[in-house]
Amino acid sequence: xxxxxxxxxxxxxxxxxxxxxxxxxxxxxxxxxxxxxxxxxxxxxxxxxxxxxxxxxxxxxxxxxxxxxxxxxxxxxxxxxxxxxxxxxxxxxxxxxxxxxxxxxxxxxxxxxxxxxx
Numbered sequence: 001x002x003x004x005x006x007x008x009x010x011x012x013x014x015x016x017x018x019x020x021x022x023x024x025x026x027x028x029x030x031x032x033x034x035x036x037x038x039x040x041x042x043x044x045x046x047x048x049x050x051x052x053x054x055x056x057x058x059x060x061x062x063x064x065x066x067x068x069x070x071x072x073x074x075x076x077x078x079x080x081x082x083x084x085x086x087x088x089x090x091x092x093x094x095x096x097x098x099x100x101x102x103x104x105x106x107x108x109x110x111x112x113x114x115x116x117x118x
Contacts, residue, residue: 010086
């Protein structure tokens with residue numbers, strides 16, 4: 001199972017499956033919703049260059065979008081709790097969430113970084 005699939009599985013129940021890679025489709029108007037994207041990570045390298053790691057480390061940014069600030073913040077806390085509890089990803093919280101506002105959509109959001117192993 002890919003990291004993306006595992007992230008979807010870990011978060012889908014929070015928002016009735018409204019979890020999207022990178023951005024939500026323009027046709028999606030239901031809230032709240034979650035987006036996520038890979039934003040790097042540290043590569044695993046062995047001295048024995050023929051050995052391929054069985055796991056990969058990935059840094060992921062998870063974004064929550066809602067109509068109200070309080071709803072976005074509450075959902076961000078639920079996302080953090082869900083990722084901590086989802087043991088298949090071995091999640092480490094790298095930062096607290098950052099509150100954002102999207103002027104174009106008039107949506108309140110949060111951004112938070114996690115390190116996951118899969």
